Amino acid sequence: MTKRNNTSNKKELSLEQHEELLRALKARFEKNMHRHKGLEWAKVQAKLDANTEKLWSLNEMEITGGEPDVVGHDKKKGEYIFYDCSAESPKGRRSVCYDREGLESRKKHKPENNAIDMATAMGIELLTEEQYRALQKLENFDMKTSSWVQTPSDIRELGGALFCDCRFGHVFVYHNGAESYYAARGFRGSLRV
Known part of the structure; x- marks a missing residue:
């Protein structure tokens, strides 16, 4: 590596x-x-x-x-x-809130970082739901983990954020509060060269 x-x-x-x-x-x-x-x-x-x-x-x-x-x-x-294209959500990007606002809204047990700031610092963008679905057509990813995806502003303004995974041969899109984080949830990025 x-x-x-x-x-x-x-x-x-x-x-x-x-x-x-x-x-x-x-x-x-x-x-x-x-x-x-x-x-x-x-x-x-x-x-x-x-x-x-x-x-x-x-x-x-x-x-x-x-x-x-x-x-x-x-x-x-x-x-x-x-x-x-890692089989599961990238290990070095898990246990993060969706964005800075979500991170700062946590009163206790704050994670070290958030997906949006990490992606920006890396010079990449979170996958959109559409990109995530396209990736899953190539092969199955996130069969044990999940990944934050870009969240529409109307959902984010209400405090929510979207994440996806693949279970039972299908891609699922879910929601959580943007301040939530889990050991099995990270984010996938895209980069154009």
Whole structure:
């Protein structure tokens, strides 16, 4: 697993981290061709090499257990789309409230962080419900865990937040108070490169 670069606050990787991450991404890409039929690793790598800040974000996805992989290609924008493809919600992103407001509203037993702030710091976005459903069409994810997804403002204004999982061969969307957190709930992210 790649490590964080503690020598600098810049969003860039050392040469060693860069190479290690590319090896991991390439191996995952080649092992899971069903996620990105018709795409070529060489073209993906060329985009990654030209976007070092995005590579830093992918490294953050990797070190928090997300196992990012290519799930699509936006031909109009010329961007490759990465989602967290770990079997379960990424381990390094669990036990978090939905957002800062939810976190600050807790009187006791506050978790260390929240999904929205973590995603922003990583340079990624939480999956939407639509993206989550598209991911589940590739294979089954979150069969034991659940993941926060982007919540519509009308729900969030009333104190709620949405999360999803996959049980019994179906994707389920649920709600909780945004201040809630569970050891088995994290979040999945997306990144365009």
